[in-house]
Amino acid sequence: MAETLHIGRKISKIRELRGIKQEALAALLGISQQAISKIEQSEEVEDLALNKIAAALGVTPEAIKNFSEDAVLNIINNTFTSHDTSTLNAINFQPTFNPIDKLVEVFEENKKLYEQLLASEREKIELLKNLK
Incomplete structure (x- = not known):
């Protein structure tokens, strides 16, 4: 009291x-x-x-x-009211994509870039051989 x-x-x-x-x-x-x-x-x-x-x-x-x-x-x-769904989304996050699929996508993109870089380096080597 x-x-x-x-x-x-x-x-x-x-x-x-x-x-x-x-x-x-x-x-x-x-x-x-x-x-x-x-x-x-x-x-x-x-x-x-x-x-x-x-x-x-x-x-x-x-x-x-x-x-x-x-x-x-x-x-x-x-x-307390939230007139948008930001609070709910922050609490209950469920992506609309599969994160593993995104990871595989990024991996494939990196692989293509690496192959392009490798091809470019091979071209340089061929040009240098032809200069001799």
């Missing part, structure tokens, strides 16, 4: 979710990083300080007071 009432932890979680470091929040509020750390360890925070912190984090004081990780996870789970 203490977890749900610990305002400092809620501030910390919201700050982390917003991608803000303690140093950045401290700079926004004009206080030290150590002061932010102390606030985040506090079970209660004065209303004036809470209002300033909420404004710096871009949320309301009520949002901090009512913050719940379960609610955030529910929001994320209920609002």
